[in-house]
Amino acid sequence: MSAASRVGTGLDARIRLSRGEIEVDVALTAEPGQVIGVLGPNGGGKTTTVLALAGVLHLAEGHVRVGGQVWDDGRHRLAPEQRAVGLMLADSLLFPHLRALDNVAYGPRSRGVGRHEARDRARTELERVGLSDRAASRPRELSSGQQARVALARALATDPALLLLDEPLAALDPDTRARTRSDLAARLTAYDGVTVLVTHDPLDALTLADHLVFVEDGRVTQFGTPAEVLSEPRSAYVGTVVGLNLYAAQGDSHGHVHTADGGLIITTSPTEGAVWATVPPSAVSLHRHHPEGSPRNAWRLRIASVTMQGQSARIGLVGEVPLTAEVTLESVTALGLQVGHDVWAAVKATEVRTYPR
Amino acid sequence: MRYAARWRSRVALGVPAALALLLLVVPLVALLLRADWARIPSDLATPTVLPALRLSLTTTSVTAVLCLLLGTPLAWFLARSERRATSWVRALLTVPLVLPPVVGGVALLMTWGRNGLIGQYLTPFGIQIPFTTVAVVLAETFVAMPYYVLAVEGAMRGLDPRLESVARTLGASDVRYLRTVGIPLVLPGIASGLALAWARALGEFGATITFAGNFQGRTQTLPLLVYVELERDPQVAVSISIMLLAVSVLVLGVLRGRWLR
Numbered sequence: 001m002s003a004a005s006r007v008g009t010g011l012d013a014r015i016r017l018s019r020g021e022i023e024v025d026v027a028l029t030a031e032p033g034q035v036i037g038v039l040g041p042n043g044g045g046k047t048t049t050v051l052a053l054a055g056v057l058h059l060a061e062g063h064v065r066v067g068g069q070v071w072d073d074g075r076h077r078l079a080p081e082q083r084a085v086g087l088m089l090a091d092s093l094l095f096p097h098l099r100a101l102d103n104v105a106y107g108p109r110s111r112g113v114g115r116h117e118a119r120d121r122a123r124t125e126l127e128r129v130g131l132s133d134r135a136a137s138r139p140r141e142l143s144s145g146q147q148a149r150v151a152l153a154r155a156l157a158t159d160p161a162l163l164l165l166d167e168p169l170a171a172l173d174p175d176t177r178a179r180t181r182s183d184l185a186a187r188l189t190a191y192d193g194v195t196v197l198v199t200h201d202p203l204d205a206l207t208l209a210d211h212l213v214f215v216e217d218g219r220v221t222q223f224g225t226p227a228e229v230l231s232e233p234r235s236a237y238v239g240t241v242v243g244l245n246l247y248a249a250q251g252d253s254h255g256h257v258h259t260a261d262g263g264l265i266i267t268t269s270p271t272e273g274a275v276w277a278t279v280p281p282s283a284v285s286l287h288r289h290h291p292e293g294s295p296r297n298a299w300r301l302r303i304a305s306v307t308m309q310g311q312s313a314r315i316g317l318v319g320e321v322p323l324t325a326e327v328t329l330e331s332v333t334a335l336g337l338q339v340g341h342d343v344w345a346a347v348k349a350t351e352v353r354t355y356p357r
Numbered sequence: 358m359r360y361a362a363r364w365r366s367r368v369a370l371g372v373p374a375a376l377a378l379l380l381l382v383v384p385l386v387a388l389l390l391r392a393d394w395a396r397i398p399s400d401l402a403t404p405t406v407l408p409a410l411r412l413s414l415t416t417t418s419v420t421a422v423l424c425l426l427l428g429t430p431l432a433w434f435l436a437r438s439e440r441r442a443t444s445w446v447r448a449l450l451t452v453p454l455v456l457p458p459v460v461g462g463v464a465l466l467m468t469w470g471r472n473g474l475i476g477q478y479l480t481p482f483g484i485q486i487p488f489t490t491v492a493v494v495l496a497e498t499f500v501a502m503p504y505y506v507l508a509v510e511g512a513m514r515g516l517d518p519r520l521e522s523v524a525r526t527l528g529a530s531d532v533r534y535l536r537t538v539g540i541p542l543v544l545p546g547i548a549s550g551l552a553l554a555w556a557r558a559l560g561e562f563g564a565t566i567t568f569a570g571n572f573q574g575r576t577q578t579l580p581l582l583v584y585v586e587l588e589r590d591p592q593v594a595v596s597i598s599i600m601l602l603a604v605s606v607l608v609l610g611v612l613r614g615r616w617l618r
Binding site for chain 2 (some may be wrong): 055097158
């Protein structure tokens with residue numbers, strides 16, 4: 001089957017609407033079985049996109065087509081209860097007065113399936129998320145991770161063609177999150193519909209999604225596979241998410257890269273014209289005096305922040321070329337790195353990557 | 358000196374506070390003191406009391422059911438809508454709360470009376486609403502419904518609106534959502550709304566006597582009977598009043614114990 005016809009049976013959406021302050025214009029396509037990770041800063045339009053796909057919010061323009069069926073074309077639309085859609089939100093939002101089994105059976109029951117059949121289906125779904133023994137529990141008797149899994153089972157019990165997960169792991173503590181993430185990944189591999197996963201945790205996106213869409217200020221700023229996004233971020237936000245220093249710059253054939261703020265970076269991988277340049281924080285070394293020898297880039301910068309992260313420290317530097325450097329805790333004490341002090345930052349030209357903007 | 362100043366300010370606030378408390382409590386104490394406890398059972402068994410008691414119970418029950426059936430959907434619309442018109446509807450709804458009940462009675466006459474806004478179309482069919490038991494129910498509903506709707510609307514606003522979004526993506530229509538999720542989750546609010554509305558209907562006097570009159574067995578509810586008995590046999594009036602007071606305290610106790618904090 002060609003890619004186009006596969007998308008025809010998957011998700012094809014162009015979402016345009018304004019909600020509050022923000023004008024959203026987001027295009028999303030996916031083949032059946034794919035997981036699209038939607039990332040972006042809060043208030044950027046992620047949840048609005050999800051609610052429009054669910055039919056809770058109405059498109060001003062655009063379209064939502066799923067599995068070859070038109071859900072919304074900007075004028076006519078199917079109500080949420082008419083769409084083959086599953087929705088799971090951050091707080092699992094189980095119906096507090098219903099047992100886990102009846103929460104999961106709620107969808108099939110609402111769609112006209114008989115009581116026994118719906119309960120059988122619910123039992124199967126609970127088993128798939130490893131919770132067959134908690135069928136009789138009320139939501140408040142379940143741990144937050146179990147609640148999330150019940151919510152996932154509930155969303156999938158109606159055989160949705162489109163599964164919407166809006167920050168499904170955000171309300172969990174770090175331990176539970178890691179376990180629930182792998183449970184979620186296991187369940188999603190067996191799911192043949194399209195999944196749209198909204199998150200601001202890059203780890204969720206990288207481990208669960210086939211494609212990433214970055215939505216900032218209501219617009220898509222980058223689209224690609226996790227590998228593409230990791231190596232070539234194309235907005236400041238994406239750069240932060242993937243942990244690279246990113247500069248919008250002008251490059252020439254001699255390996256000189258001029259940043260918008262007037263900084264000069266030297267690279268061994270020149271690209272001419274408008275470029276993005278990246279510097280990995282781990283490639284930055286800090287020195288008290290002007291470094292001797294091989295590094296081609298050396299800037300005198302001021303320390304703006306020092307934060308610890310496990311066994312290393314991240315040093316925020318401002319000046320000609322604003323940088324985040326990752327150094328060992330020893331060098332923090334050895335160099336006496338303190339906020340407000342000046343320091344030399346060195347980066348080898350081979351560590352600077354450039355690619356067209 | 359400072360001690361005296363503090364004492365003076367305590368008195369300046371304490372005296373009016375005590376007066377306020379006395380104004381509220383003394384009448385209740387007086388009622389209890391005047392009661393002839395041994396006579397209460399026989400007083401309540403007199404031929405005028407039993408029909409009034411039965412009428413009060415039936416009309417207030419019907420009022421409660423009307424509140425439940427009609428008021429719950431209204432509360433839901435008010436709770437979920439963010440339109441400007443909603444706040445006008447809500448404001449309109451509070452008017453009967455503060456309106457003198459007699460005025461309510463006059464308004465009901467203008468609506469359902471022989472030449473009233475709606476009554477004029479009923480007259481040709483021989484249907485007459487004023488001065489019937491139906492009129493009692495209408496008067497009680499007019500004064501009680503706002504209490505119910507506002508209580509239930511408040512409870513429904515407390516629900517996470519995303520619950521409804523989830524229910525709808527699962528395939529639930531509005532009615533199914535309300536029946537299976539919305540109402541079960543606001544049952545405490547519905548119960549306290551019903552208790553408030555029922556208590557208000559039970560005490561209804563002004564609108565009833567204006568719109569429904571004072572006919573024994575047909576429109577004479579307990580409060581109307583108290584008024585009549587005060588002229589005829591004050592001791593019976595006191596006995597009925599004691600009973601109504603007991604019911605009010607009971608409702609309050611139920612509300613405080615379970616739903617009001």
